[in-house]
Amino acid sequence: MSMQEDIRRIREEAAQALADAGSLNDLAQWRVAVLGKKGSLTGLLRGMGQVDPALRPQVGQWINAAREELEGQLARREDALKREARAHQLMEETIDVTEPRPLPRVGTQHPNTMVLDQVLDCFIGLGFEVVEGPQVELDHYNFELLNIPKNHPARDAQDTFYVDDNVVLRTHTSPVQARVMLSRKPPIRIVCPGRVFRADEVDATHSPVFHQIEGLVIDRDITMGDLKGTLDAFAHRLYGADIQTRFRPSFFPFTEPSAEVDLTCFNCRGTGCRVCKGTGWIEVLGSGMVNPKVLEMCGIDPTVYSGFAFGIGLERITMLRYGIPDMRLLFEGDERFLRQFR
């Protein structure tokens, strides 16, 4: 029975040695010392010759069982040590995740562009097509077709940049509308963004170059209610469902009736603040029903068709949106200004 005793002893010693092993190297040595060709457990197999042949199968089973158990222990120990080593390695690789570093540089869009894209997206969603046109424009399109005849004050040399008697830098994007009316048949639903020019000296609220977004709809039975509905949709989409429009009678040669349109102040939501000068309203655009004379001049029968038009000053709504105090900042190109926009 001493064989059984030997197996038990070797098993216990080996288990202890395994527990003491501190590295994968120790495990390799242990394997050689216990399970290797000259290992202690293997040595028992070699001593089988002296075992009573009748007991040999039994002893062989004991040894194999011990071997299996030890191999299992080895695998578990090996796994544990590997995990320990991995954990150690990870700890060694620890970095300061709070360390401040320069961020990758991502470019910015000009605030005009961001606001313009929002506005156009809104009108595109309402079925408007974006149309652009020349900035150096014929007097005929810029003024005459829009019911601004030769002696109209808006044409004063003070306001308009002239190239020659017949060519001007367009003072609004309306000539694009005139071009579309002349070349297409209703229904027309267009929105015309672009640069316009006025001979204004530069100051905090004036610039000789600025941008407009003008819209035009021509169809049968278009009403001033449709104009209001369209501008309501624009106001809600851009500034929120609680924003209202307020129409005030006004005068533009291009439209009749005409309206200046105020929106609920999007800073204070109508309670009155610095932005709206306490009124709760902000003047945002000019609009009206297209003057029948304009339709006629552009070859559209005003007894069959009616339409509305509106014009928004891009710089104005951009400055209001971001609280930009001086229009010159928009055209100066200072990185410290531009890189604030996101």
Added chain:
Amino acid sequence: MKTSLNWLRQYTDIPADAQQFQRDMIMTGTAVEGVEALDGGMSGVVVGRVVRCVPHENSDHLHVCMVDAGQGEPLQIVCGAPNVREGILAPVALVGARLPGGHEIKQGKLRGVDSHGMLCSATELNVPQELYPSVGAEGLLIFQEEYAPGSDVRPILGIDDHIVDVEVLANRPDCLSVWGLAREAAAVFDAPFRLPALDYTQSSQRIEDMVSIRVDDPDLCPRYAGRVVTDVRIGPSPLWLRAYLHAAGMRSINNIVDITNFVMLETGHPMHAFDLDQVRGRQIIVRRAKPGETLTTLDEKQHTLTGSELMICDAQGPTGLAGIMGGLDSEITDNTHSILFECAAFDRTNTRMTARALGIRTEASGRFERGVNPLTVPQALDRACHLVEQLGAGQPATGMLDLYPNPAQPATVTASVQRIAQRSGVDIPGEEMLALLRRLHFTAEVKGDELTATAPIFRQDIEGEADLCEEVLRLAGYDRIPSTLMRGEATPGGDSENRLRQKKLARLLGGLGYDEIINYSFFGQKQLDSLSLPQDDPRLNALRIRNPLGEDTALMRTTLAPDMLRVLALNMSRGTQQAMLYEFGTVFDAASPTQEGLIAERPCLCLGSYGDKESFYTLRDTVLALLQREGVAWDITARAEPYLHPGRSAVITGKEGIIARVGEVHPDTLDAYDMDGKAYLAEIDLEQLYRHARPMDQVRDLPRMPAVSRDIALVLDKGQELLPVMNAIRRAGGALMEDVALFDVYRGAQAGEGKKSAAFALTFRAADRTLEEQEIAALMDKVQRSVKAQFGAEVRS
């Protein structure tokens, strides 16, 4: 236009305070921009009588007064004014009163004596000399007339009023007058309008016996009328008249001149008063100037005339510029005995052209430019004569000279009730339309659907149905317009091709770290010169603006480069370490006219950068990355613009021409822009880019066969450009060569004298099989022979 609210209230009953007036006028189309209380927010200031006045015991200038301010017991008030004395009536600010500017009066103690209020000076009440003649700069305001103690001083001082500031719309010149605004207010508040008295007694003298008038150029003077006043007594105007002029920001001169100004403010008709004795030949002739004729105007400036100006002349020559300014010689003086009041309508355009050409802008010229209504001319003359009589300033003679060969008719418009309602989107019945139009002094009637309306004589802006629609709707209230959705055929909508392409490029540039800028569309010769372009360069042919703001903004941009350089310099000068910028802009090509007589406008993209991490290569590669994302097949060639570094600039071309220019900025150009570090600039012609862009087609299958990589290091002449070498390798590798990449360039001594070494990584792959070693070796051999033959390249082992 600024006017007094009390003045308006003389002609109509406005059932509203100043704020309500402003709101309701704005909401019906009269832009009342401001309402200013003349009392400056004053309260608690009343008339007081000084019933006792004794010197203060502890002061050499203060007095202790007992003042009856209508408060029961007299108040003890300490006063330091030199003119305080027993018996006077003066304004008293009671305890709790507010002075203009917000200062509150509190009970106080002066040198041991209690003071229950303050006796006030004119300055403290903000009362202008103009309005109250007894006001002295020093001391108390002492009332000359008798008022009950305790009365509010504001009506007495004429400051219980508001000044309203109206921005009159271009189509309503009739509202540039008190009558016009009062009429409008009467319509808005549905109140009666009262035209003031126009009657007067005419003397036995007849105007025809005293003066004659001739209009030679009625095209520029549709109506010219005059009335004569004799026995003129020039003198000061009464307080009420001066107060109204003051409220309108005008100075009082004398009774006759004040009447002409007052009538202009009331009626909108500029008037002129001639001293009849100074009118040579007692004849007024209205005619165009003779070329070379001269006139000295009231402001003592001499003008030489071209012949287009309309002149007022007498028998011997010009005495005034019609509708703009009188001449120096025919003005009213203290000795004037007889006057001729002139009231006329002059042509808008001609008045504007003359005023501009001579650099004169007057109240009168401004009004004639906006349009003066010929139909109301007689009313203005009558009003002036009425006032002359009322003020005792003279004797109006009998008769009016009136030259009005082609009288205008008030416009009559026929319209459809249904169409007006349809246009406005508001269901306004015909009866309501009638009522609204009549409030606006239209004569109107409805028969079935047909609305016929005749405009009042003072309205010249009514031309058609749309105008009636606006009149009706604005008075009915724009708040009645419903919010409806457009019906009818749906349209797909969508962004423009140009914008879609720019948006894609902008997205890429944003990801690459570039910030967008926007510049003006014009520059000046100086900026163009800063590029040192050769004389025949098309960019020098810039479109010139005829009336620019200044020389720096006189030319339309032919290149975006100068603005980009300016912005780079600005950021550098402000201490920004790194700038990466782009601008989408239009360049204007004056040399390429379009069919309709305009010029070609081309979209361009300009990039600029500076900073430690920036180089020629970073900017060039940004450009190439954009081209790659657009599927452009490009080539690059070293070539300098005069403003770029000759050894560090290139053009990027496609099959059809130059797409982009890129380079380091020339040191001379850096100097010209005061930049003290390197900067980089690229210009992309977007039309060319779009022309070469290829849309993405079908995706390729992913490779299933393994790739084989080989490196090759070549020894080349130091000046050898590497792109041709790489292209040669690619060609030699043929269809099986998947990729070539340059991964190292060595220019050190070991490369050999005048040589450099360039290492390329070559990748081979066949789609259908694993490549054999012999195939690779054969290809590598072909590559080596090819670069040796073309560039003398030796393979470095």
